[in-house]
Amino acid sequence: MSDPTSPDAATVVRATGLVKSFPLTRTLLGRPLRSLRAVDGVDLTVQAGTTLGLVGESGSGKTTVGRLIARLAEPDTGAVEVCGQDVTRVRGAELKALRARLQFIFQDPYGALDPTKSVGHAVTEPLVVHGRISAAEALDAAGPLLERVTLDPEFAHRRPDELSGGQRQRVCIARALALEPEVLVADEPTSALDLSTRSEILNLLLDIQQRSGQAVLLVSHDFATVRHLAHRIAVMYFGRIVEEGTAQEIAEDPRHPYTRALLSAVPVPNPDLQRSRQRTVLQGDLPDPAAPPSGCRFRSRCPVAMDACANDDPPLLALSATRSVACLRHQPSSRTPAGVDVAGPVETVR
C-alpha cells in the first residue's frame, strides 16, 4: 500500500473545475429557466492504492461529483482524467473501455441487481459484455469472483431475493471487481446495511484495496465510515469542497467552520467523550440551493462569519502541503484582527 501523502504516488483520477447544473424550471420550449448548480467548481485527485472520502450532507453535491467522475453524468464544464486519459466526453467504444477501468458501487444493493437473473449472471455479465469470456463460460467464472468477496460459489445459482442485504452488496462488489478496474467509485456502500453487516463490508473494502491497490472514491454522509476507510478526506458544502486534507488532519484538527460543526454533530459511541464534548449546533437548514448566499456559501449558518464573508467568495487555498481550506478566516491575507479566536467555539473532536 502506498503512502497517501507521498507526492510521487500515481494520480489515477484527476478532476478539474467540475461544474454541473440541473434545470429546476423550463420554458415552453424546454430551455432551462432557472437552474441549480449542484457542483460548482470542484477539483480533486485520487492516487493509486488510496481512498479519497467525499463527505457532506444532503444537497452538498457529493453524489453528483461521484457520478461525474464515474462518467454516469457529463459535466457542464470541467474535465475528468482517468489514468491520464481525458474521459470527460468519451462515448461508444471509448466509454466501454473506460468501464473496464472504472466501476461504480451503488448505495442500494436491492435496486442494483436484476431480480430475474441469477447471482452468477450478475457477477459475470461485465466479463461477457466486454468479450473476456463467452456466455457458456460464465457459470464457471462466477465461482472465483464470488470467492473474492468471501461468498460461497454455490450462491451463483441463487437469485438476489434469496440474499440478505450484506450478501447482495458483496455480489455488487464482486461484479464491480470482475473487470479488475483501477478505480472504484462507491456511493454510500454501507448506508442501506445493518450495524453488524456494515463492518463486514468495510472489512471487505479494506481487503480488496490492500490486495489489488485500486484508487477508491468513497462518497458518504457517514463520517465514521469515511474516517475508517479513507486516506484523504474532502468535505463538501453546497457544491464546493470547503476543506481537504489527510483523514487524520480532518478528523483531529478540522479548520473550516463547517467541518468543525459537522464533526461536532457526529455522535461518537463513547459516553465519556460524548459528555465532555462541546457541541456547535448550526442554526437553520441549508439555504435555498437555487439562490445561495452571496460570498461564502456557509456564511448564513457559520458561527464565526464576518462582514467580509458576504462579499468575498473564498477559494480553496493550500494551508500546508497536505491541506487546503476555503475560508476567509484561514487565508494568508486574512483580515482577522490579532487576538480573535479563529478557531471559533468548536472543540476538536477525536
Added chain:
Amino acid sequence: MTAPSRPAGEPLLSVRGLTIDLPGDPGQRGLVEDVTFDVHRGRSLALIGESGCGKSLTSMAALRLLPPGLPVRSGSVLFDGVDLLRCRPRELRAVRGGPVGIVFQEPMSSLNPTMTVGDQIAEARRLHLGESRRAAHRRAIELLERVGIPNAGQRVRSYPHELSGGMQQRVMIAGAIACDPKLVIADEPTTALDVTIQAEILQLLRDLQRDMDLAVLLVTHDLGVVADFCDDVVVMYAGHVVERTSIDGLFYDPQHPYSSALLAAVPQSGSPRTRLNVIPGRVPPAGRFPDGCRFRPRCGHDLPELCARPQVDAELEHGHRTRCGRVSGGELTLEGVARV
C-alpha cells in the same frame, strides 16, 4: 453532564413479560418474548439491536399499535398505573397523543398531507384538553416556536410538504409534546436526517427533557446516538431482551456476548483502517428462532449443553441484567470499549 444515578420509586412505564405471537407458528416461539423493562421519569431509555430484533414491535405494542393479526399473548404495559394492553379504547385514546407522545421515523408519512401543520398540532390540544379552536391555534404557534421553527406565525399555516425534512421532524415533535406529555416514544426519530440536523433535534429533545421532566423511549440502531442522548439501554436480539443496563454499563462493561460483539463492530476513530468485528450470519427470520439462547448460532462463546437451555434474565449488580447463563454463571468475561 453526568448520568444521574439510578432513580428510586415507581417507573413511569413498566413493560412486564411482553410476548407477541407469530400467527401460525406451531413452535410458539414468540416474535417478541418475555420483554421486561422500565422507563423512569425524566430519563431516556434506548431500545437497540439490529433490524428484525423486535425493537419497533415492542414500542408499538406498548401503545397497542401493532398491525392487525399480531396478537399479544401475555404481559402487561403499565403507564402511570394503567395497563395499556387491557384498558378500554377510550382510556387508550386518552393516553396516546396526550400523556404519551409519539415521534415516528418518517415525518412525511406520519403527518397528514391535507392539513396544515398548525391544525394537526391544535387538533391534539382540542381533543385531549378540550381547548377552543383559537386557544389551540395560539398554542400551536408557541409549540412551533418551542421546537425552533423560524417564523412560526407563518409556518403554522404551512402544509407538511412545504417544509424540509428537519422541519417536518420538528413538527412531529411539536405534536408529540403538544399536550404536556410525561413520556415520548420516538422510533428512529433522526435516522432519515443529516447529522447537523440530527444534532439539533437531539439537543431539542434534551432541552425538553430538562424543562418538562420528560421520559423518552428511543428506538435506534445508532450507538453514537445512544451514547449521546440516553441514560439507560435495553439490548434486544431476535425478540429477546438480552441485556439491560446504563449506557456506561453497556459501553464499558457489556455483559452479553451480543452487546459486546455489536460494540466491536463499530469503527473507532482512534484506529482507522483496521479490521472490525463481524458477527457471522444474520438475525434469523421470525418463526425460525432457535431454542434456548437465540443468539447461540452466531455467538463465539456457544457451549451447546448450557446455551441450548432456556436462558434466564439475571441481575448481576445494581440494575445490570443479562440473559446469558455463561456470563451470569461467572465463567465468561467480556470486553467493552476502552475508556479514553
